[in-house]
Amino acid sequence: MIFFLTLSILGISVFMCLVRAIKGPTPFDRILSISSIGTIIAIGISVHGFAFNRPDFVDISLMYVLLNFLGTIAILRYYKIKNKKTNVI
Amino acid sequence: MNFLLINFFLISLLLITTFFIFKSTSLIGIVALTGAFTLLCSAIYVNLDAVDVAFTEAAVGSGISTILMVMAAAKLPEGKKNKLINLFPSIILAISISLVLILIISNLPLLGDPNAPIHLHVVPEYIKESKDFFHIPNVVTNILASYRGFDTLGETIVIFTAGLGVIVLLTSNTLNRKTKFKNKEKK
Numbered sequence: 001m002i003f004f005l006t007l008s009i010l011g012i013s014v015f016m017c018l019v020r021a022i023k024g025p026t027p028f029d030r031i032l033s034i035s036s037i038g039t040i041i042a043i044g045i046s047v048h049g050f051a052f053n054r055p056d057f058v059d060i061s062l063m064y065v066l067l068n069f070l071g072t073i074a075i076l077r078y079y080k081i082k083n084k085k086t087n088v089i
Numbered sequence: 090m091n092f093l094l095i096n097f098f099l100i101s102l103l104l105i106t107t108f109f110i111f112k113s114t115s116l117i118g119i120v121a122l123t124g125a126f127t128l129l130c131s132a133i134y135v136n137l138d139a140v141d142v143a144f145t146e147a148a149v150g151s152g153i154s155t156i157l158m159v160m161a162a163a164k165l166p167e168g169k170k171n172k173l174i175n176l177f178p179s180i181i182l183a184i185s186i187s188l189v190l191i192l193i194i195s196n197l198p199l200l201g202d203p204n205a206p207i208h209l210h211v212v213p214e215y216i217k218e219s220k221d222f223f224h225i226p227n228v229v230t231n232i233l234a235s236y237r238g239f240d241t242l243g244e245t246i247v248i249f250t251a252g253l254g255v256i257v258l259l260t261s262n263t264l265n266r267k268t269k270f271k272n273k274e275k276k
Contacts, residue, residue, distance in 0.1 A: 022109045030121040067152040074156040078163045
């Protein structure tokens, strides 16, 4: 039961992060919200495994976190390049 | 019941994300929302117990294609806005394709139906024999690594090539900077 409670709370937080990603006035809000969505989904996958009695998915959630970090770094690097071109964010 | 609720919630989030991908105007916002889209997709695959598909979706969709899109956006000229072209033919095309897809859905077997044709062809043999043949306890690993080993080798080569392409794209900028620095030193 507690796993499903955790899953619903994680779902609400994914929704809130998605609202910030859609509204976000600056691009950095978007980057932050997308990376936190990735982290929440990684937690959600491991909690989902425990809730449905198949806790073998923890390594997959670890890989999600790593890939998420990669995407964040790529977007930040994009801003580095753009800054060098125009000096304006 | 819980399974269906989770699926419903994730798919409604997917719908919201898709709507705002179409509505958004900033390039980097679209790329970020696409990353969220692929993450939600892989969560749906995990919920449907297709963990290997979710693995591939996370690696290719969230990792490689986000980086590729960002690098392509960095090469584009800035300050140009797209003019809205005539949307009418594309709307008709989208509606007709979605009608065809909905018609196909009604002919598909139900989720987890044991009498579906894909569960009757070779899967019973695999489940019975594979452990005695290859001594690997997991059936999916057995199929991927033993029965379809060459296929998996090809897929691995494709993913390796994609990773090499991303590395080349990411390092080309720093290489240029280094050569510029060397040229300045020579002068």
